[in-house]
Amino acid sequence: MNFASDNAGPMHPKVLDAVIRANEGHQMPYGNDTIMEDVRAKIRATFEAPDAAVYLVATGTAANALTLATYTNSWDTIFAHRISHVEEDECGAPEFYANGAKLTLVEGDAARMNPDALRQAILHTGDKGVHGVQRGPVTITQATEVGTLYSLDQIAAITAITKEFGLKTHLDGARFANACAALGCSAAEMTWRAGIDMVSFGGTKNGCAGVEAVILFDPDKAWEFELRRKRGAHLFSKHRFLSAQMDAYLTDDLWLQLGARANANMARLLAGLESIDGAEIPDRPEANMVFAHLPRAAHRRAMAAGAKYYLFPFDASLEGPDDDLIRCRIVCDWSKSETEIDQMISTLRG
Numbered sequence: 001m002n003f004a005s006d007n008a009g010p011m012h013p014k015v016l017d018a019v020i021r022a023n024e025g026h027q028m029p030y031g032n033d034t035i036m037e038d039v040r041a042k043i044r045a046t047f048e049a050p051d052a053a054v055y056l057v058a059t060g061t062a063a064n065a066l067t068l069a070t071y072t073n074s075w076d077t078i079f080a081h082r083i084s085h086v087e088e089d090e091c092g093a094p095e096f097y098a099n100g101a102k103l104t105l106v107e108g109d110a111a112r113m114n115p116d117a118l119r120q121a122i123l124h125t126g127d128k129g130v131h132g133v134q135r136g137p138v139t140i141t142q143a144t145e146v147g148t149l150y151s152l153d154q155i156a157a158i159t160a161i162t163k164e165f166g167l168k169t170h171l172d173g174a175r176f177a178n179a180c181a182a183l184g185c186s187a188a189e190m191t192w193r194a195g196i197d198m199v200s201f202g203g204t205k206n207g208c209a210g211v212e213a214v215i216l217f218d219p220d221k222a223w224e225f226e227l228r229r230k231r232g233a234h235l236f237s238k239h240r241f242l243s244a245q246m247d248a249y250l251t252d253d254l255w256l257q258l259g260a261r262a263n264a265n266m267a268r269l270l271a272g273l274e275s276i277d278g279a280e281i282p283d284r285p286e287a288n289m290v291f292a293h294l295p296r297a298a299h300r301r302a303m304a305a306g307a308k309y310y311l312f313p314f315d316a317s318l319e320g321p322d323d324d325l326i327r328c329r330i331v332c333d334w335s336k337s338e339t340e341i342d343q344m345i346s347t348l349r350g
């Protein structure tokens with residue numbers, strides 16, 4: 001019963017087969033493999049963006065940090081939600097790759113940036129002349145770090161503001177597939193049609209071993225991105241194995257199918273969690289991840305049975321009154337079986 005993260009799950013067999021097929025013979029290194037040509041074409045077709053620049057890296061942190069750095073001067077600030085991966089879980093990589101640029105944190109319910117708060121943050125940044133950092137790009141996360149979604153209108157409301165100030169908007173799509181499947185929209189609708197300029201398109205959490213695509217809808221900065229990727233030590237020489245993963249992931253919209261499956265798994269789990277006495281779920285999950293407040297006794301039973309998921313704080317004690325609520329994060333990936341989900345629920349319920 002491992003519900004710790006969607007990156008705790010396995011590779012999808014089709015992705016694994018593609019990696020094995022890619023192992024035959026020789027291929028040119030550093031992204032010059034023939035599979036990458038297919039990946040580029042498939043991403044451009046999927047996103048209906050024939051001119052987009054497309055690159056692969058192995059981690060979401062690299063995708064976010066290198067992309068943001070490409071659009072950030074070292075004297076700029078990047079606007080991000082207070083609860084975002086770039087702020088909380090990348091050990092300062094965006095600031096590091098952007099040569100010491102700053103992050104300005106923006107508030108908003110359910111880890112969604114509030115447009116008015118963003119406007120205020122941008123206005124506040126612009127009012128100190130040479131003494132203050134300058135305005136850099138805005139980054140939003142879809143699905144968010146608490147498992148909620150921006151609607152297409154909410155994305156457009158953010159990008160309308162960034163465009164008004166002449167700024168760019170990045171979308172951290174580590175869970176892009178889950179969001180797209182849940183909204184039932186196209187990749188184009190969730191990105192450039194809603195005003196997004198660049199995307200980190202996740203594969204690792206959704207059936208790949210370690211690959212994320214960076215998509216720059218305006219290819220003007222493509223060469224700069226390539227230089228930053230190499231200089232940042234994220235250009236793989238055996239790149240064909242990244243390409244093979246992403247190629248299989250894009251073929252026949254496997255990414256979307258797996259995202260939908262992970263969401264369906266979460267819906268089943270959620271129904272069970274809601275039936276636990278005393279459970280509180282402040283932000284209704286809209287994709288494949290839930291933050292729930294569950295009674296200590298439920299956690300004690302689950303942990304005793306070997307279940308894996310995160311408690312908050314990490315070192316929350318299982319000793320104490322049974323009914324005290326302890327916050328936790330539970331994530332479903334595409335590979336969870338109904339049996340495992342039902343077992344998790346019956347263990348929590350006792």
Ligand SMILES: Cc1ncc(COP(=O)(O)O)c(C=O)c1O
Binds near residue numbers: 059061062172174
């Ligand atoms: C929203 C978000 N962005 C990016 C990442 C990618 O991180 P990593 O560098 O671990 O692949 C994650 C992974 O947890 C994430 O949740």
